[in-house]
Amino acid sequence: MRYLRGVHSLWCKLFLILCLSISTVWATEPSPARQSELRNLLKNDCGACHGLTLQGGMGPSLLPDSLIEKPDELLVTTILEGRKGTAMPPWQPFMTREEAAWLVAILRKGKN
Ligand code: HEC
Structure with a gap:
């Protein structure tokens, strides 16, 4: 019985570690409600600037092929910061760095 109890607490610990790692992965991804806000x-x-299908307009195209050589950073x-001297405004007041990174990831996939 003692042996069994030891095994039991080991599984508890593993389960806890698993839960913790899943929650940190989720933390970097916006909630489903926030994801749809960001898509809107x-x-x-x-x-309005990059084109309705993001193919480019007043601002450059944000389609996957146009971003391929540009680093995430x-x-x-x-x-987040916009580009000084251009029409690109800073979006920092409206989103976090994680959310901007999520936007870049979905732009790279091309399924917005
Ligand atoms: C008022 C117009 C305008 C709006 C609104 C706007 N952009 Fe831009 N954006 C620009 C312009 C112009 C540039 C090009 C700046 C330059 O000449 O370097 C740009 C550049 C960019 C770039 C860099 C592209 C590259 O090829 O280097 C990204 C990424 C980007 N915008 C994303 C966004 C996202 C995401 C949003 C919405 C949250 C947004 N922009 C809203 C005008 C706009």
Whole structure:
């Protein structure tokens, strides 16, 4: 019986570790409700300059092929801080760095 109890607490610990690691993975991804807000923002606000299908307009194309050679860091920083001297505004007041990174990830997939 003693042996069994030891096994039991080991499984408890493993289970806890599993839960903790899952919650940190989830933390980097916006909640489903927030994801749909961000997708709306992309379509309505970003789309106003980057084109309705993000193929480019007043701002450059944000389609996967156009982003292929641009590092995440550059794109995330551009979204958060905008580009001085251009029409690209800073979005920092409206989203976190994790959310901007999530937007870049969905832009790269091209399924917005
Ligand atoms: C008022 C117009 C405008 C809006 C709104 C706008 N952008 Fe931009 N964006 C631009 C312009 C213009 C540039 C190009 C800046 C330059 O010349 O470097 C740009 C550049 C970018 C770049 C860098 C692209 C590259 O090829 O280097 C990204 C990424 C980007 N915008 C994402 C977004 C996202 C995401 C949104 C919405 C949250 C958004 N933009 C909203 C005008 C806009």
